[in-house]
Amino acid sequence: MRPSSGLIIYCRPGFEPEAATELEQALNHRDCPGACLTVAPGRLLWQPRQGSQHKPLPLDLWPSLIFTRQWALHVSSLEDLDTRDRIAPLLESLPADLSVHELFLDTPDGNEGKSLSRLLKALQSRLVQGIRERGLWQADSPWRLHLLFLSGQQVHIGISHQQHASPWSMGIPRLRMPSQAPSRxxxxxxxxxxxxxxxxxxxxxxxxxxxxxxxxxxxxxxxxxxxxxxxxxxxxxxxxxxxxxxxxxxxxxxxxxxxxxxxxxxxxxxxxxxxxxxxxxxxxxxxxxxxxxxxxxxxxxxxxxxxxxxxxxxxxxxxxxxxxxxxxxxxxxxxxxxxxxxxxxxxxxxxxxxxxxxx
Ligand SMILES: C[S@@+](CC[C@H](N)C(=O)[O-])C[C@H]1O[C@@H](n2cnc3c(N)ncnc32)[C@H](O)[C@@H]1O
CATH class of the missing domain: 3.40.50.150 (Vaccinia Virus protein VP39)
Known part of the structure; x- marks a missing residue:
């Protein structure tokens, strides 16, 4: 499985400049020069500088990052998904040697994300089934698959390693607000x-x-x-x-x-x-x-x-x-x-x- 040499970054909307600078400097320090581009509120793509040597990214940076809430190695992007059948092109775009144990369907934060949630619910189980049928679902794989939907047609595909990323979709743990608690x-x-x-x-x-x-x-x-x-x-x-x-x-x-x-x-x-x-x-x-x-x-x-x-x-x-x-x-x-x-x-x-x- 060979992902592209970029990263998908998730942060709080409004903090893209801090997430970008922090990550660019940390990677630069580890000899991986590159730059971030904001693709949606709270979502960025980091790409290596053109001509720089292709080498594995230092995922062990994960605990040291403050403004990155989640990240994934960028595998590929789809720009014009067919809205009549999104499943087939998504499955076809997955590398044949991919192996994952979990699927996250991610979105931008806020209203854009909310408007996609019904579509993503409908896709989730059919995608998992398709991934299984292709033999790419392995319970012991350390990798998770992220499909970051920026719209119904534009998707960034990434993978994150269970030891070097948040275990929660978009880095957001599901917490219940206790009814007696005095404040959020x-x-x-x-x-x-x-x-x-x-x-x-x-x-x-x-x-x-x-x-x-x-x-x-x-x-x-x-x-x-x-x-x-x-x-x-x-x-x-x-x-x-x-x-x-x-x-x-x-x-x-x-x-x-x-x-x-x-x-x-x-x-x-x-x-x-x-x-x-x-x-x-x-x-x-x-x-x-x-x-x-x-x-x-x-x-x-x-x-x-x-x-x-x-x-x-x-x-x-x-x-x-x-x-x-x-x-x-x-x-x-x-x-x-x-x-x-x-x-x-x-x-x-x-x-x-x-x-x-x-x-
Ligand atoms: C964000 S609120 C704290 C919320 C609290 N952690 C909770 O969970 O309910 C900030 C609090 O800091 C208090 N505060 C600000 N300056 C303070 C000071 N010098 N000494 C004590 N409390 C202070 C304010 O009165 C306010 O209640």
């Missing part, structure tokens, strides 16, 4: 824990009885999530917490400035979702690390309108400098999640708890 922000934390930790890490790092400080907690979506996991939460915010959060018990609400608060004893998690200048948040997290006040951190950086990638890098440098001064090794992970708006989520973990360092 709860999904942001839920997604961070699903996307940025693996199963073993969740078991090691999210245990009942753990102590959490949540800065900028109101109305309490993040606090509520950690309470559901049986943890003890100190929620710091001048705003009110929703009754559902207070009723859960195991929560102490402090109406004070999150920048002034310091716990008496080291806690297991610092959460911070305060709406503040990102560098102020980075310096706050740096202080907690330097004073050894927490074992792990999840925080959001609300991004400015301009120079967002530069701002992210400045903030992460502030945090990394503090990490390098801690006794215990720490690992930094950063992602723009589906539930993140003009922001990214950053997680800091003790290295000895991370699966990466245990391999």
């Amino acid at each position: 922000s709860t999904l942001k934390l839920d997604e961070a824990l699903q996307v940025m930790l693996d199963e073993q890490e969740r078991q090691r790092l999210l245990r009942p009885g753990m102590r959490v400080v949540d800065l900028g907690a109101a109305p309490g979506g993040w606090t509520w999530h950690m309470l559901q996991r049986g943890m003890q939460v100190t929620a710091v915010d001048n705003g009110a917490l929703a009754p559902a959060v207070l009723q859960a018990g195991r929560v102490e609400h402090l109406r004070q400035d999150g920048f002034q608060y310091t716990p008496r004893k080291k806690v297991d998690w610092l959460l911070c979702d305060m709406v503040e200048k990102p560098q102020n948040i980075a310096r706050l997290v740096a202080r907690w690390l330097e004073q050894d006040l927490t074992r792990a951190v999840i925080f959001n950086l609300k991004l400015p309108m301009k120079r967002r990638l530069e701002e992210v890098r400045t903030c992460l440098d502030i945090v990394r400098a503090a990490m390098s001064r801690t006794d215990e090794g720490m690992e930094l992970r950063a992602r723009q999640l589906y539930h993140d708006r003009e922001e990214i989520t950053v997680m800091l973990l003790p290295e000895r708890m991370s699966s990466a360092s245990r391999h």
Whole structure:
């Protein structure tokens, strides 16, 4: 199976420039020069520079990318699909030596995607059947097939490797909004824990009885999530917490400035979702690390309108400098999640708890 040497990239609409620059620089650094082209809101194609040597792309970059939510090796594109029979030309365009274990029918985000959903539902099972009949469906294959429909006639075909890409279609985990949760922000934390930790890490790092400080907690979506996991939460915010959060018990609400608060004893998690200048948040997290006040951190950086990638890098440098001064090794992970708006989520973990360092 020989894909073309390009990539299909999925990111949040509006963040195409950041996703493009981040990826182009990372690939360039690994001797793969090329450029991205936006083909739809939140969808890009990266192509190698003409004349550059054809070599395997460094898929191990995957965990380091912040603005790319999903990616796939670009196999080919179809521009004028026959609307009377889309299945046959799609199947014919698949390489004969392809082997996949899953099919994702992807779309652009937003209304364009929604308008395609009925068509894609109708195609899904017939495509899987056709792929099976051609002998291309192998349960033990590490590859997934992506058909990115930009319209009913235009499709980009790609494959992603299960170890080097998101396991969810378009990088969006299916999360249920719990009926008692006080705010949709709860999904942001839920997604961070699903996307940025693996199963073993969740078991090691999210245990009942753990102590959490949540800065900028109101109305309490993040606090509520950690309470559901049986943890003890100190929620710091001048705003009110929703009754559902207070009723859960195991929560102490402090109406004070999150920048002034310091716990008496080291806690297991610092959460911070305060709406503040990102560098102020980075310096706050740096202080907690330097004073050894927490074992792990999840925080959001609300991004400015301009120079967002530069701002992210400045903030992460502030945090990394503090990490390098801690006794215990720490690992930094950063992602723009589906539930993140003009922001990214950053997680800091003790290295000895991370699966990466245990391999
Ligand atoms: C995006 S909301 C947090 C939502 C929360 N994570 C949830 O899940 O419901 C931001 C919160 O930060 C709080 N905030 C902003 N600056 C703060 C500060 N200096 N100290 C404490 N809270 C602050 C605001 O009052 C607001 O409730």
